[in-house]
Amino acid sequence: MSLVAIFLILRALDALFFFEWPATNKTEVLVSIINNVTWTTALLAAIWFRKVWARYVLIFFLPLGVLSALILLPDFWIKFDADNRLIVILTATLVVQGSVAWFLMFSRDLDRLTGRGKA
Secondary structure, X not given: OHHHHHHHHHHHHHHHHHHHOOOOOOXXXXXXXXXXXXXXXXXXXXXXXXXXXXXXXXXXXXXHHHHHHHHHOOOHHHHHHHOOHHHHHHHHHHHHHHHHHHHHHHOHHHHHHOOOOOO
């Protein structure tokens, strides 16, 4: 259940990112979100199938996904100064992805799922 909750939380964050992004042409944002959905879903499925390595890869790629989104969206820094919504988006992203990474690192449920914890 916790993996499903993580999936839903990350998709809600993607929806916030898409709907609050201040742009008329959101093609770059949509491509970034599709990229994010693809690799997080694949890694969560690998965790579901008890692959220990997928947990660590997901922890590593969560902050890397935010950085790549900032690189893929070239007009971000211009709009950052002009719009306060971006501060809300970045704060929400930081809190949510930090919480997910914390849960992935220290969850006993995931330790049992991947076979490292005591039953």
